[in-house]
Amino acid sequence: xxxxxxxxxAGGTWFVxxxxxxxxxxxLAAIEASVExxxxxxxxLDASAYNATFDYSRAQxxxxxxxxxxxxxxxxxxxxxxxEIGFAVVKTRLDTLPVxxxxxxxxxAVAARDELAATCDEIAARLPRTAGPAMAEQMAxxxxxLARTFSRLATTAxxxxxxxxxGWRTRLSSALVDVGIxxxxxxxxxxxxxxxxxxxxxYFRRQALTDPLTGLPNRASFRDWSHRxxxxxxxxxxxxxxxxxxxINDSCGHQRGDQLLCQLGALFREVTGLRSxxxxxxxxxxALLFVGPGAHERAETACTMVTxxxxxxxxxxxxxxxxxxxxxLAASKDxxxxxxxxxxxxxxxxxxxxxxGGAAIVQATDEFRSRLEQRRRLQRDxxxxxxRGEFETVFQPIVDVGTLRAHGFETLLRWHHPExxxxxxxxxIPLAEETGAIVEIGRFVLDRALAxxxxxxxxxxxxxxxxxxxxxxxxxxxxxxxxxxxxxVAAHRLILEITETVLIRNANAKTVIDExxxxxxxxxxxxxxxGYASMGYLRQYRFDKIKIDKSFVSTMNQEGxxxxxxxxxxxxxRDISATVVAEGIETEELLGLVDAAGCELGQGYLxxxxxxxxxxxxxxxxxxxxxxxxxxxxxxDAVATAAAx
Amino acid sequence: xxxxxxxxxxxxxxxxxxxxxxxxxxxxxxDDPDRPILAVKRGGVTLARFSRADLAAMPxxxxxxxxxxxxxxxxYEGPTVAAFLAGLGETGERFHLAALNDYLxxxxxxxxxxAGAILAIRENGRFMAVANKGPVFVMFPFDADRRLQSxxxxxxxxxxxxxxxxS
Numbered sequence: 001x002x003x004x005x006x007x008x009x010a011g012g013t014w015f016v017x018x019x020x021x022x023x024x025x026x027x028l029a030a031i032e033a034s035v036e037x038x039x040x041x042x043x044x045l046d047a048s049a050y051n052a053t054f055d056y057s058r059a060q061x062x063x064x065x066x067x068x069x070x071x072x073x074x075x076x077x078x079x080x081x082x083x084e085i086g087f088a089v090v091k092t093r094l095d096t097l098p099v100x101x102x103x104x105x106x107x108x109a110v111a112a113r114d115e116l117a118a119t120c121d122e123i124a125a126r127l128p129r130t131a132g133p134a135m136a137e138q139m140a141x142x143x144x145x146l147a148r149t150f151s152r153l154a155t156t157a158x159x160x161x162x163x164x165x166x167g168w169r170t171r172l173s174s175a176l177v178d179v180g181i182x183x184x185x186x187x188x189x190x191x192x193x194x195x196x197x198x199x200x201x202x203y204f205r206r207q208a209l210t211d212p213l214t215g216l217p218n219r220a221s222f223r224d225w226s227h228r229x230x231x232x233x234x235x236x237x238x239x240x241x242x243x244x245x246x247x248i249n250d251s252c253g254h255q256r257g258d259q260l261l262c263q264l265g266a267l268f269r270e271v272t273g274l275r276s277x278x279x280x281x282x283x284x285x286x287a288l289l290f291v292g293p294g295a296h297e298r299a300e301t302a303c304t305m306v307t308x309x310x311x312x313x314x315x316x317x318x319x320x321x322x323x324x325x326x327x328x329l330a331a332s333k334d335x336x337x338x339x340x341x342x343x344x345x346x347x348x349x350x351x352x353x354x355x356x357g358g359a360a361i362v363q364a365t366d367e368f369r370s371r372l373e374q375r376r377r378l379q380r381d382x383x384x385x386x387x388r389g390e391f392e393t394v395f396q397p398i399v400d401v402g403t404l405r406a407h408g409f410e411t412l413l414r415w416h417h418p419e420x421x422x423x424x425x426x427x428x429i430p431l432a433e434e435t436g437a438i439v440e441i442g443r444f445v446l447d448r449a450l451a452x453x454x455x456x457x458x459x460x461x462x463x464x465x466x467x468x469x470x471x472x473x474x475x476x477x478x479x480x481x482x483x484x485x486x487x488x489v490a491a492h493r494l495i496l497e498i499t500e501t502v503l504i505r506n507a508n509a510k511t512v513i514d515e516x517x518x519x520x521x522x523x524x525x526x527x528x529x530x531g532y533a534s535m536g537y538l539r540q541y542r543f544d545k546i547k548i549d550k551s552f553v554s555t556m557n558q559e560g561x562x563x564x565x566x567x568x569x570x571x572x573x574r575d576i577s578a579t580v581v582a583e584g585i586e587t588e589e590l591l592g593l594v595d596a597a598g599c600e601l602g603q604g605y606l607x608x609x610x611x612x613x614x615x616x617x618x619x620x621x622x623x624x625x626x627x628x629x630x631x632x633x634x635x636x637d638a639v640a641t642a643a644a645x
Numbered sequence: 646x647x648x649x650x651x652x653x654x655x656x657x658x659x660x661x662x663x664x665x666x667x668x669x670x671x672x673x674x675x676d677d678p679d680r681p682i683l684a685v686k687r688g689g690v691t692l693a694r695f696s697r698a699d700l701a702a703m704p705x706x707x708x709x710x711x712x713x714x715x716x717x718x719x720x721y722e723g724p725t726v727a728a729f730l731a732g733l734g735e736t737g738e739r740f741h742l743a744a745l746n747d748y749l750x751x752x753x754x755x756x757x758x759x760a761g762a763i764l765a766i767r768e769n770g771r772f773m774a775v776a777n778k779g780p781v782f783v784m785f786p787f788d789a790d791r792r793l794q795s796x797x798x799x800x801x802x803x804x805x806x807x808x809x810x811x812s
Contacts, residue, residue: 049795050713062746084675084775089746091776092804096714 016196023189030182037179040172047165052098056109056154059093060147063116066090067143070123074136090120101157102164108156112149119146211280213258214265222279222287229291229339236299236331237339238288239346240268240306243324243358245284257284260323267309271302285350287343296331303327303361324359326350331364348372374420375431381417382428382437386444390416393448394610397619398463398581401595401602406625408461408495410603411449412610413441425465433469442470443479450487450494452613457625463495463524468505471498477515484519491520495545498523500531503541513541524581529565538576546573548599550584556593563593570598675775682780683764685733686810693733697766697780700724703732706763710788713799714778721765721784727758737811742783745775745805752801760785760793764806778804 069086072078094117099109123139209221229235242248242260249257261284268278268286276298277289290299307325328350330342337345345364353362362368385391395409415423432438446464453462470476484491496516503509513523524545525537529552548569555562566582573580582594585604594602611619674680678701681694703724711718730737738754765784766772773779782804787793 045795050799051796052713058746058748081674085745088675088775089805092778093746095777096804098713 019189019193019196023186023193026182026186026189030179030186033175033178033182037172037175040168040175044165044168044172047102047161047168050098051161052101052106052109053154053158053161055093055096055098056150056157059090059097059116060150060154062086062089062093063143063147063150067140067147070136070143071140074133074140087120087124090116094120101160104164106157106160108153112146112153115149116146119143211265214262214280216265216268216286217277217279219279219281222281225277225279225289226339228277229289231335232291232295233335234291234293234295234331234333235335235337235339235342236290236295236329237342237346238290238299238303238330239281239328239343239350240264240286240288240303241282241326241350241354242284243326243354245323248323263313264306264310267306267313268302271305271309273298276302287346289339296329296333299329299331300361303329307359307361326353326358327361328353329361329363345369345372378417378420378423378428379431379435382415382432382441383435385415385417385437386440390418391441391444392416392612393445393452394612395449395452395462395616396603396610397608397616398461398601398603399607401582401591401599404607406460406620406623407601408463408493409453409456409616410463410497411445411465413445414610429467433467436469438467438469439473442467442473443483446480446483447487450483450489452616453493454487454489455617456620458490458493460620460625461493461495461522462489463497465497465526466502468502471502471506471509471512477512477519480516480521481519484521492522495522495524497526497547499526500528500534500537503537504532510541517542525578528569538572543576543578545579545581545601547581547583547603550604553582553584553590553594553604554586556597557587557589563597566594566599567597574598676772676780678772683806684808685735686808687735687737688812689810692735697772700729700764700766700781701772704728705767706761708761708763708765708784708786708789710784710786712784712787712802718788720767720769721763721782722767722770723763723765723781723784725758726762726764726783729764730754730758735811739812741808741810741812742801742803742806743808743810744803745807748803748805750800750803756797756801757783760790760798762801775805781806 066086066089069078069083073080073083094113097109097113099106099113119142123143126135126139209217209224211218242264245257245260248260261280264286265278265280268288272278272288272290275290275292275295279287279289281287288299288302290296290302307327310325311322328346328348330345330349332342342364345368349362349364349368352368353360356362364372392414394412394414396412397406398408398410399405400407413425413429415425415428417423429438432441449462449464453460456462466476473479480494480496484494498509498513506512517523522544523541524547525541525543526547527549528546530549546569548566552562552566556566570580579601580599581601581603582597582599583603585591585594585602585606587606590604591602591606608619676697678698679696681696683695683700684691685693685695700723705722706725706728708721709718710721724732740752740754740757741749742752743749762783762785765782766780768778768782773782783802783806785793785798785802787798
């Protein structure tokens, strides 16, 4: 509580300013007091350096001795030499007698000295001439009187010097008291300042490590957790992401979104007990750390409880949709993996839960990990797959349904991985899109397709798939233009196949498509019917071809609506001057249905499987194209078999 | 040179005595430069006696300083105590310094030598008479070193020094 109040005080600028000002004032006072102390000490030292009292006492003794000598000389007891020495001693005393005390004139001493000097002169002048006991005694008497004067001088001086010393002592003592008070106060202020600084530092540190919205530790704090988990054998991490959080924000407002995050924060706090931590590590992403025995089980329980309680929590959304969570869970029971690795796994598991539609808990099992590892491995490998020549372009004919002659070929890609063998585009293209390797791969495919198509009869088109990442590449159009020029292929023979997703993911798709069309390149809308199948795109863009997804075509012979949908699309396409390509024609029956529905072009195993460049050339030679011999449906099996090899 | 100076100062001293009171004149012997004035003893046994002339013949060191016994800065000259003791070849560490006025003080050799004390025989260029702190005045460079301005050193500044007794 004390710290809390100090922290609040520390937050006030006035408090720190007052402390600072107080410290400065006290420091100045302490400096002044210490200077005074020094001066007083010097005064005291000077005052006690020399004791004038001693000189006056000595003078008394010496004068008395001279009196005895004068007496003795008069009585013939003392000789001239002794007398002379007595005089010399007294004269020296006269010469050295202090007449000031600590710089102040001491009048009594001046008077006594002058009287002694006069007496000495008189005795020196008279004694040798009028030497006699009577005279000597008189002289000695005068000296005795003088000796008493010096005796009184000594006692007076003693008191005067004592007073002076006492004065210095008093001043020194009070100055020392001042210094003591200043120093103690200064120490107090210093301690307060120090405590304030420490508390401020702690406060700022806590602030830096706390998420202001939920009050949970933030990502920066989360990074420090590795210290807590260090040495623990059992560690579990759950990464939790709110499904469709953006939609909640968009439809219910950010306030509601924030409220949901706060509610979640409180839920996490409730379900995690001791030896566990919660942090908000991203916008709608939380991390839970469990350390110690049963970490994995505790993590599972906590995640399940959160999911359950969120489902019954009131006021989490503005409509009937209830928010759900995608949770990725990773655990280590033997301390073999560190926190960082577990976090990556949990994160990947969370994404797996998310991509499977959300509202799920995915555990990063050994199998999951090996898949993840393989994925990472492929992502690494794919970057250099082009330069290692592991990609192969294959071609599948697009056939005129009416004449059964080849209209063109769609270029497809195969990856021959040295370890995992042949891999399908559905599997590796998303990986390449994630790493950005797709741009280089796309260029390679376009280049190969045009290089091969250059050798085909000019009537045949060549279709190449374009990914969203490629379309976003600024140099894409110029690269297409340069490739066409380099291989001498007429622009109208190139058909770029684009999915709805590509259009959604590129804000400037229209510009790019317009530029491509202005080159003369044809644009096909791929996989039509599987996504949003928005009529908006058909209005917004002009497509030369619409490719109906094979999921519709392959079910045309079954009960249902597929045939009707295909017919409707064909009719729609005719009205917007686009050609329809039906994908996935595998049987004669389907071919007939497609034809009846009004599709002009078809593609599928019935005609041929994807073939190598050489096989494609042979296929063209054998079955012709456009105005030449139609592709015999009966010949398909042989070709398909050849292509499959 | 030393002899010439001694003769010169002797003459000056004689001239001063002419104007001095008769007691001083009749006792002119006290200030005779060749009269032994400083006795060096060990345990009361006299080892050597020095006249003012002997002391003047030794290398002289000058100290200009204030003292509690003079109102102005005064110049003192004489051999350093260190040189004097070195010349004696004696190794006493503790001395009794006795003066003509029965003043007696003990002093460590180091206290005197480290402070740079001298056996001053001249004051402002003139030999000091017995009636004026002479013939020997132990002097310290008080002005040069503040630490010397204390009772400890003032009490060892003995005038009319007549005896150094080593023990």
